[in-house]
Amino acid sequence: MSVTVKGVIARSQGAEVELTDIVIPDPGAGEVVVDIETCGVCHTDFHYKEGGINDEFPFLLGHEAAGRVSAIGDGVDNVAVGDFVVLNWRAVCGECRACKRGEPWYCFNTFNARQKMTLADGTELSPALGIGAFAEKTLVHAKQCTKVNPDADPAAAGLLGCGIMAGIGAAMNTGNVSRGDSVAVIGCGGVGVAAVVGSRLAGASTIIAIDRDARKLSKAQELGATHAIDSSEMNEDDVVAAVQDLTGGFGADVVIDAVGRPETWRQAFYARDLAGTVVLVGVPTPEMMLEIPLLDVFGRGGALKSSWYGDCLPERDFPMLTDLYLQGRLPLDEFVSEKIGISDIDAAFEKMARGEVLRSVVVL
Missing domain, CATH: 3.40.50.720 (NAD(P)-binding Rossmann-like Domain)
Structure with missing residues (x-):
């Protein structure tokens, strides 16, 4: 059964972002619902808002996120309900020419959820980088979820998801x-x-x-x-x-x-x-x-x-870097300039443009 949550959208080019109701469908085959705990405010989200990526409005913004798996669809075996995950936008397919030649970090056929999240009136949303994580929950492909050590602070670990x-x-x-x-x-x-x-x-x-x-x-x-x-x-x-x-x-x-x-x-x-x-x-x-x-x-x-994307392989790099963080060798906490609420994203975009922050992180 679908669930309605709050999420932040860009309804049209250049408009202020809007906190509104988002409908999350039940996960289908190969899909996962993740309860978002934190999401960094990235330049890419601003580019989506300003129409600099494409014009497939409205966008569900946010992609640099960490959270807990709350529901899984048929055939999902890489994560389970309750797993702490960092979301990624390069879910490698394993079948394309890059993957088959042993270079999956160049995968040409990455996965996203097939179903669409929508507004309450049924309008389909375009999730930023296939994720859409300025929301209490989001729907992604299972391979977009990378399990990492749950001892990590979500605000820090989530930043591995992009910048x-x-x-x-x-x-x-x-x-x-x-x-x-x-x-x-x-x-x-x-x-x-x-x-x-x-x-x-x-x-x-x-x-x-x-x-x-x-x-x-x-x-x-x-x-x-x-x-x-x-x-x-x-x-x-x-x-x-x-x-x-x-x-x-x-x-x-x-x-x-x-x-x-x-x-x-x-x-x-x-x-x-x-x-x-x-x-x-x-x-x-x-x-x-x-x-x-x-x-x-x-x-x-x-x-x-x-x-x-740093030519990364999320399933290899995210857990390794999280472990380095927990060992005190990777100062991820230093990148968290401030923790903000979901209604503070436009102000965070302004601070980012002025160069005042490395990352504002939304805590849900």
């Missing part, structure tokens, strides 16, 4: 940062600072944080950056020179662009050492174009990579 995993994975999975490497991270919001933390976990010896905001640079240094570059009064060449000065004149082994703009990508490209790696994890907008001499691409060698 923190994207940053840590950009360093450890995509960038393959290893012991003794030098790393530069451009943009020190939640994803960028997570890349700093991931670089530290991987054993990088030099970690350079780059941003225009002194508060963000301070947080990055608190969480592992060895150097900080305030780029507020610099041009692109100045940033490149500053990174080279801190790396023996050569440039960093790995440069992570956590902003996703043409100018920051060029900085990343030229601030790396010869045969170094550029990782793009910041998400560009459709109109952005990049122009760079092809001879420079050839002459500098190395690797130019994009990082999708």
Whole structure:
């Protein structure tokens, strides 16, 4: 039998979010209902609200979430009622060409729930990233649920569901940062600072944080950056020179662009050492174009990579990172800038835009 709960939707482009009744159907085959405990306020939710992802309004916002499984459908065997889970938006299929060649983190056919959650009048909702977790309950595919240690604080563990995993994975999975490497991270919001933390976990010896905001640079240094570059009064060449000065004149082994703009990508490209790696994890907008001499691409060698969701495999990475958190080796609590109620999301979007928080976390 379906159940009605409260949830936060974006009804039209640019409108203020709305707390309203959401109808959650009984889980069908392969589906799960999760009682949401916490959900981070991510830039992606804001992009949905503003129509920057697509125009399939109304959206049920929220995706960076942790909670407890409360109902399961037929054929579900990876989770049981009562399990504490972090939700993910890359539920790998195991059958596509990426999965079959042993690269499931590139899965081209990820799973979502087949049934639709609706408004009380029957209007179908589009859940953000196939999750829709600014709600007391949500319906997802069972493979979107990853069991982790229930001793973890949900507010911290839930952040692994998107931004923190994207940053840590950009360093450890995509960038393959290893012991003794030098790393530069451009943009020190939640994803960028997570890349700093991931670089530290991987054993990088030099970690350079780059941003225009002194508060963000301070947080990055608190969480592992060895150097900080305030780029507020610099041009692109100045940033490149500053990174080279801190790396023996050569440039960093790995440069992570956590902003996703043409100018920051060029900085990343030229601030790396010869045969170094550029990782793009910041998400560009459709109109952005990049122009760079092809001879420079050839002459500098190395690797130019994009990082999708930190190239993570949730069933492998979420439990491991949760365990590191519980061991005191991964400071997830430091990313929780504030805990808020479900009616405070528009205010949280404003704080995020002003750079005042790493993450606001909704507690349900």
